[in-house]
Structures are given as C-alpha cells and as structure tokens.
Amino acid sequence: MRYEEMKRRVEEVVESGQVPELIDSLGIFRLWTHDFTRHHHPTIIQVLLESEKERDESGNVMPNLIYLSREKSRVSPHHFKAGALNTLLRVSGVMTNSPIILAIDCDMYSNDPKTPLRALCYLSDPKIKSELGFVQFPQRFKGINKSDIYACELKRLFHINSTGFDGLKGPNHVGTGCFFNRRAFFGGPHNLVLPEIDELGPYWISRKPIKAQEILALAHKVAGCNYEHDYTNWGVKTGFRYGSLVEDYYTGYRLHCEGWRSIFCNPKRAAFYGDVPMSLIDVLGQQKRWSIGLLEVAFSRYSTLTYGVNSMGLLMGLGYSHYALWPLWSIPLAIYGFLPQLAILHGVSVFPKASDPWFLLYIFLVMGAYGQDLLDFTLGGGTVGRWWNDQRMWMIRGLSSFFFGLVEFSLKTLKISTHGFNLTSKINDDEQTKMYEREMFDFGVASPMFLPMATAAVLNPLALVQGLFGLFTYRGGGGEVLAMELLVVGFVVVNSIPVYEAMVLRKDKGRLPKRVCCSAVILSSALYVLGYFFFK
Template identity: 50%
Template sequence: MTTLFTKPKPSTLHTLTVDPLAPYNRVYSLLYSLGILALLYHHCTTFLASPSFLPLPLLLADLVLAFMWGLGQPFRWRSVRRREFPDSLIDMVARKNLPALDVFICTADPHKEPPMSVVSTALSVMAFDYPTDRLSVYVSDDGGSEVTLFAFVEAAMFARYWLPFCRENGLKERSPEVYFSSSIGGNSDKMKLMYRAMKEKVEGALQRGYVTGNDLIATPKETEIFKKWKGFTCHDHPSIIQVLLESSKDTDITGNALPNLIYVSREKNINSPHHFKAGALNTLIRVSSVMTNAPVVLTLDCDMYSNDPQSPLRALCYLLDPAMASNLAYVQFPQHFQGLNKNDIYGGELKRQFRINSRGLDGFSGPDNMGSNCFFNRQALRGSHSSPLAPLGSHDESEPRACGSLRLDSVLKRAHEVASCNYEVGTKWGSTIGFRYGSLVEDFHTGYRLHCEGWKSIFCDPERPAFVGEAPKNLDDALGQIKRWCIGNLEVAISKHNPLTFGIRNASLPVGLCYAHYAYWGLWCIPLTIYAFLPPLALIYRKRLFPEVSDPWFYLYAYLFLAAYLTDLMDFLRSKGTIHRWWNDQRIWMARGLTSCLFGTIQFALNHVGISTPRFNVTSKVMEEEQSERYDKGMLDFGVASPFFMILGTSAVVNLSSFVMGIARAMRIEEVFNEMLVQLFLSGFVAANCLPIYEAMFLRKDGGKMPGNITLISILAAGFLHLIGCFMFII
C-alpha cells in the first residue's frame, strides 16, 4: 500500500504568482464603495424631500446591487496564478510510488447523456499517462440502464486496443469520439472501424431501449450479466455492481495491465431518498473503499473527457507537496467546453465563474468545487484530518480495504451492502462525511463545507485544458441549468450553514463573502427585473427617476455604471476573452437575471413553504442537426414555448416601445433629453441587447424563431404593463 505523502521538494513542483493589479483592485473597491454610499445617501435625501412610491423600488434595486457587488469584491483582492511541473514530480517520485487513483463518472439518463459519450469519457481517463495497475474507473449509472452497461461491456473490449494505440501514437486527446471526428483520426482506419462498429451496436440498442441477444457475443459472463435486468426499472431495482476489467487479470493486446473498470448502479427504491448526484457519489466513495480504496479520487461529469493525459501528475504536484498536503482537500481544474461558437452566444464558458473568480478564491482558501475535474484527497471526504490511509467502507470507518481479486464473493457482497438504500440510515453520510446533502448543487455545498472545516483547495489551470466537455447549446437548456444552480445556492443560503454567518465564522471573512456571492445568486432577479421595467414605463409617461444631466448627481450614476462595466470588460479581456464574447456574456447575464434567477427564486420560495415543484432535470447533451447549424451561425434559439422567452419578449417590447416614444418626444420637446437622458439610455441599452429577440419575434422564419403564441403573449403582457403604468404614473 502506497502512502499519499512522499518527500519531494515543494519549491520545484509548483509556483504561485499574485496578480500585480491586486493592490489597484483594492483601491478601486474603496472608491467604488464610497460612490455606492453617496448613491444611497442621494436616494434617502430625495425620498425625504418628496416622499412617493417611485423611488422605493429603485432604492431596493440599488441596495441589492450594492449587496451583491460587495459580496463579490474579495474575488479581486488577491487573485493568483499557479504553474506546476509534472516532469519534476516524476524525477522525484518513481512512477511505482505514485498513489492509486479512483475515477468517478456519473450518468443518470441514457437519452439525455448518450452512453457512447460516457464511454468516450471513461476511455479517455483509462488512457491517462499513469500506471494502469494503480488506476480504477467507476461508472455510476443512476438511470439503471442495461444499454449503458452494454456500452461499457463493449468499451472494456475496445480498451484492449485503444490504450496501446494512444501510447504508441502519443495522443493528447484520448477520447475516441473526439479523436475520430478530427482530421488526424481519419487516418486510423482500423481503429476507426472498430469504434464505429461498437458505436452502431450501442446506438441501435439505445433506439430500441433494450439489449438483444444479437448485440452480445454471448459469452457466459455476458449472459449472466444481462439476465439480471429483467423486470428492473430505473426507480426500483437492487444494487448492480459489475467488474468489467480487473487490473490484476486483464491485459491489453501488448500484454500491459488494463485499469480496473467497475460499473455501479446503486439500489433504488421509490420509498427511499436518493439525494440525486450527491447520493450517487457517496455510494461510489463507499464501493470504491471496499474494492480499491485509492487515496486520490477524481470526479468527472459524464461528458467531460480528458484532454491532457498528464493531468493526474499536475494534481499530484500539489497533493504530494508535504508543505500543504495535510490540509489540502482537492485540486480543481476549470471546466472548458468544446464546440462553443465563435462569439459564445449563450455565455457557455462561464469565464467569470469558472476562471476569474476561481483564481480570486485561490488567493485565500482555494476555489469552490465545480462538480467535475476535481482531484480529491479521499481523507477530506471521510470527515476527519487523520491519516490519509484510514480506511472507509463501514459505519464505524474501521474496516480495512478488501484485498485480492475484485471479483471475490466477499468483496462484491460488501460492495453491494454499502450500495444499498438503507446503508446511510443513522450515519453521518451527507452531513459531515462524503458529499453534502441539502442542496441541488452538491459540488458548491461540499466545497464550501470543506473550507469551513479547515481544508484548503488549489486551482490548477494549465495552458492546455486538462478536461473538455459539452455546454448547453440551446437557450432554454442554458437558462434552465442556471435556474437549477440558483435554487441549490439559495438552499445553502437559508440553511444553518449560511456563508454570511457560519462561513465567515468558520472559514474567513473573504471566503464567507465569496461563497455568499454565489449563495445569493438568485437575488440578481430583483434589480434586473426592476430596471428592466420601471425606468422604461416611467419614460413613456415622462416621470423622471434619475437626476437631470445638469444635476451633479448625474455624474455619480455615470461613474457607477461605466466603472462597473469597464472593470468587468477588463477582467474578461485579461482572461483571454474578446469584446464580442464579453458583450454576449453581459447580455446573457441580464437574461439570466430576468429568467433563471427569477424563476429559480420563485421555485425555491414555493418549495420552502411546502408547495411541490419539479426538483431536478438532467441537462440534455443531445442536439438536433438544424439546431446545431443555427448555433454554429451564432443564431439564438427561441424555438420552444418556454416561459423564459415570454418574460424576455415582454421586456424587449416594453423597452423598445418606450425608447421609440422617448426619442420621438425628445425630438419635439427640447428639455426631454436633459430630464430623461438616463432613462433613454437604459431603454436603448436594453433594446440593443434585445436585438436577437426582436429578430426571433418578428423577422426569422427558421425553426429557432420565437413561437407565435409566446410572441403574442409577450406583446399582450407588455400592453398590460403599459396600462398599469398609466395608473401608476398618471392616475
């Protein structure tokens, strides 16, 4: 058994550089804070001088904006960049002394997460530049699909050829799906034919929804495996654990050992809570503890393939550093996405969340957990800071790891026990052990709680992306994903582990504020909804909400708006973004505030008072051909009758109509520009961001146009708001 901690010299394994702009960012935070205080003072004095209803919503909006701005400032106080040296690690630590590694891959729906995509992810990590006898890959199938298992039975056979092929050709991209779709992969005819044959068999089974005898090679082992599936449903079945490859027995075509490959479908019972992905990951922690018990655990989304076979070595440059290893919980790699169109119309790379803010948190206790691409010290998931070799797999956490063959009856029996529905009853799983329950965003919640328990983390962002996956490429899915995150974050915000109390007390002030920034993400809906509707409606009825151009207070508003946007643009450009991508990113931020944050906050509030709403939907990784073509051309897709699009359409119509009427009035009445410039600007700015919405509502004829009923409802809703404005501002 290999200890996690060796004796390499930490100074030669990695370096850290603090952002040289950090001192200037702190000065900027102070100056902007003074501007916010002056703005709030102006609000209060204006209201006291002339009490009325109109200033109150704007005061609320600005208070929330100030609150969210303040929570996010620590991200910019000590941003750091790291660099690691995996070659030095190998020089200092012999490959035979590298710690064992368990990889967890979770999938839940074979129709939204195609099995061949999951297979390609698994094959890419099985081909890591890492000792194969120290590598185990666990696939959690929460959908309980025999087609997914069949895909991995086929993948186990294909791996015998694929892994040697990757080594002999020095491939960097070791996902067969990605490799064979590239121009380079087209030259590997034999391997490509093998992969295509496997893919056709799996996709044929997926279309039927079951595996037939013709799909199988009909070995006794296969027959035994698939007999077990009769009568199962994805919501009610016993635990299923299949060792498809065993390193001590199975070899590739060159005679080298293959990694362990284990399929796990935990027991499901409609009367037992399953805790979504967190429950699946905790099952994998226990099953792997019984079977392999590697001290390092990598969690991966099912579509997030390895793009750099040396990524485990990069993570170990930190995990094997004795200066930090005792309290280092995980090393987080950022999420990168393939196939984003040139200008990233849906803001899919989430540059601020996955890159900019993570570097900021890394200057304190380390980045939050992003749910994928994360190398954990297994001990951190055990709930204690004791020896990393402490075993895990039983209620008292004292039972040693099983030795010998993974297929031994005693090993499999114990693995089935820890994968049962009732195993966690009466234990601390999900509270202080494993991935934490109580939130849809188990990754955020778990990383936050680990930091509160004294653990640290590292953000590892090498030049070549270590992992690459799929982002939602239609607008409804993109907004739906953020809505789910908003709900999960709010669940943390109102729990006893509120970052503003528990987080600041148990981690630090900057860390607590940063986590609170995410926890209260849903509150963006308040200022964005108010600013989307109140100023344009007041403009129509010539009700001034902001200072005139001739008023000195006007320049305070101009400063606060321009400084915030220019700072955001500068951060974006410094993180290798473009102006066009930044424009789309800020546009989608406003769209999320009006849709994802608003609907997520409402759904959270309903759940909180006991009104049942849908809890979790898997984001689809499947994309229709026409939809893909529109995305590649940079055309936003509004082709489904989504309530998200109704509110976006309503906002677009309200702001366009108010802007046109405001300009028309300003051309006739000279003083209107002086009185209403801020409201004219806001309506025009929103209208400029809504150009794709107007095209989808009135000009486009393709499948991505906005459905006629959504357009009609949006126009009627805008008219209704104008009517309400009449009562608010005139009557």
C-alpha cells in the first residue's frame, strides 16, 4: 500500500512538473523549474543529516547524509559514471574528506554490517596500507534462478579470476562493493599529484561545519559541469579515469599501473547483494557496452599489452589483457559456429580424420579445456547446471554482444556513425519474472544482436542431418572424415535448444520474433551459396 501511494505521488509530480511543499519539506527541489531536466539542471546539494547535531532515538550520533545532484548542461560532456564519481569525490573532499571511500551501485545493498570493519582491517594495517589502493568485494546477486540461465553470476570475473589476481598485485575494480583509499586518486603511492585547491587534497581536514556558507559555496563550485575544463588532471591523473565506457575496469587498471595494490575480500557471508537482469536483451546490451569499453582500453596509449606489461609486469599485464581482448573472441567463435557446418553441407572436411594422430590433439585440447573449466567452476562453488549455462552464454555473447561491440568500436574508430541497437524488452515485469523463474529465455524484441545466433541455430541442425546421413550412407569412411565436424555441430545444436524453443515451439511474448527468424533463414541461405564458391 505504501509503495502504491508513493508511486501515485511520483507520477503526479512528473505529470504536473511541480513538487508540492509538503513533499519538499527539506527544500531539495526548490530549484526545480520548467527548464529542469535530467540532462540540464543546476547543482543541488542538500545536507539531510549533520553528525554534529543529529541523534537517533537512543541518543547515538548519526552520520552525515548529503544529497547531491551535479550540475548538467546540454552542451557539456557528462563523462557518465566516472564524471559523477569524480564530482562526488570533490564534493565529499570539500565537505568531509573521509580517507576511506565506498563505491557501490545504486541497485546494491549491504548484507553484512561488519563489511566496513573487514575493509578497515586491511586499509589500517601499517604493513600494507601505504601501498594499498582499494579493497574489492565480489559482486553477489539475489534472485538468480537455480540454473542461472543468463550466467549473470559471472563467477570467473568476480570470484575465480579475482582470487588469482589476489596472488599478484590484487584484483581489478569491478564497479561496486569497493572501499578506496582516497589517497589512491591523487597519484601513485610515492608520487602525490597535488590538486588544484588545498581543500581537495587527500590529507586536508575541514575545520568548519558542513553547512557553513563558504563550504557549501565551494562544494557547488566543484560540482559544476564546467569545473574540469580549467583543471584537466581530473580523469587523467587524478580521480576516476576517463577514456573508456568501463570506467571501473580502466580506473582499477590505471591505479595498478601507478603502483597501487589491491586486496580481494571474499567472506562467506556476502558483503553486498544486487539485482540481475531478467531478459536476454538487457544482458547482451550491458555486455556490448563492456565490449566497446574494453576495446577502448586495449587499443589506447595505455594498452594492457604494452603499457600494462611494462608498468605491472607480464602476469598482471596478461591478466588485464584477458579482459581487454574479450570481444575478439567473437572471431574464433563465429568461425566455429559457421565454418564446420558449411563444410559438412558441401561435403568438405576442415579437421583431421579420426585415424590421423592430430585428431587426438584436437580431442585432448577440447576435453582438457572444458574439463579444467568445469573443475574451476565447481571448486569455486558452482554447479554443473550453472556451468553448462555459463559456457552456453559465452558462445551466445561471442555471436552477439562481443561481435556487435567489436563492430561498433571499429566503426567508431573510423569516425563512422553507428546505431546503438539499444532496445528495451516490451514484456512487463510480472511476465519477465515468471519466465525467468521457469528458466525460459526472454528474447522479446527484434534485436539485430539475435540474428547471428539465430543464423547459427538454423545452419547447425541442417549440417547435423547432412552429416549423419553421410555417416550412414557413405561406405568410404565418411564418419572418420567428418568425425570432428559432427562433434562440433552436435555440441552447438544441444546448446541451441533454448533458441529452437523460442523460434518454433513458444507462443508467449518472450519468443524469438518472426522477423529475426525469417532473416536468419535468408542469411543462412546466403551463407550456403557463398560456401559453394569458397569450398569449390
């Protein structure tokens, strides 16, 4: 009832464009005018709680609580999340300047009140604190269905690989659940980059109340959208770093390059919990943005393979490169998704025969890679069912978000305008939740990102039927010739079962749209014709 009442009031405010005085008792919205939009408005800073004055019902001191909305202008760059974080960094420096900063996403919440104490155990340790830049907790999620059909847990990124990084210079920053040493944002451990004003320095201590006029005036100044025009170190040498859509990965990477170390803290009780996307298009859209941002780092002047290796050493440089070059996996995945299939359809073998000694090498590499991957996943607390969906999603990402991220980055590099393909699922929350709980893929929209995987799903069963037909009718060793191709095709077909269901069997709103299915059939036919000339 309270939620519905709040929802009604919010809708009334949006419709009328005015905030009633009863709601605005704290004066937060007094600057709201008819020109006030999410992309164009002045700075708003409001002290909601002041620790020197506020007490709870038991008489204990309350912490400072400050509302901030940075100034935005239609003509000024926003730098997205990194810009907002740098504004928070400056405003908090002017008003309180706490030496420890917690960065956490808005959709996550604390699950353990001892989490700050765990972080402070490291950040206060005299043996390591001089070079400790941040303490990273793994991302954990509530509401993941039993088999995690979209592999949103990202166990390797948030758990397995972070544990490995912890044996070197420490894990990367993953965007949330991270306690930073404020000093880390102002140069390396032995190379302090002085800010433009003393009040922004990491060791500055305010002697005035946070509601003092000069404090509030300076806080409004440093929150202005044009403030960084005159102080170009922000986002380059100080603060969260600009230059990539994945500002969390890039910032952690640059801090490690400057000489800072990090700690991976993974207690049994989750420190924070967040929500997971429940539609495939939301998952792929998010990871397409990651792909573009990772490539921006990989092919920048701070490339992980050159600058990273020179700054951090070979192992850390290669570890960061593993992520930075993620989107390039779309190339081999596309080859394995289409080449063996077209070869079977045209009666050509691209792998060694089963009697060839090289065939054993292929089998060893495939079984060894998947066996090690399964072992790592299960030892990290995963299940076989979740591992299967995780490797399935890896292939889906390769033919969708990785591929389109690579294309969009390439076009952007060539200064060619791109279409973002940013579509939103049209299915309401209740339907989405039911499908997710029943472990059914929600396609829902006619996104171009679904076309490559749908095309592969069309080609593979045709190739499998053709290959099996040849296996039972050809007397000259057809099974031996096409053994590896049939293994690859069969593996892809089994992984594509949710796609076949969405294309043929399902009638709900989460099915694969007919337009995508028809386009996939046309594209498959075109590839077959091209294959004729390629294999001729």
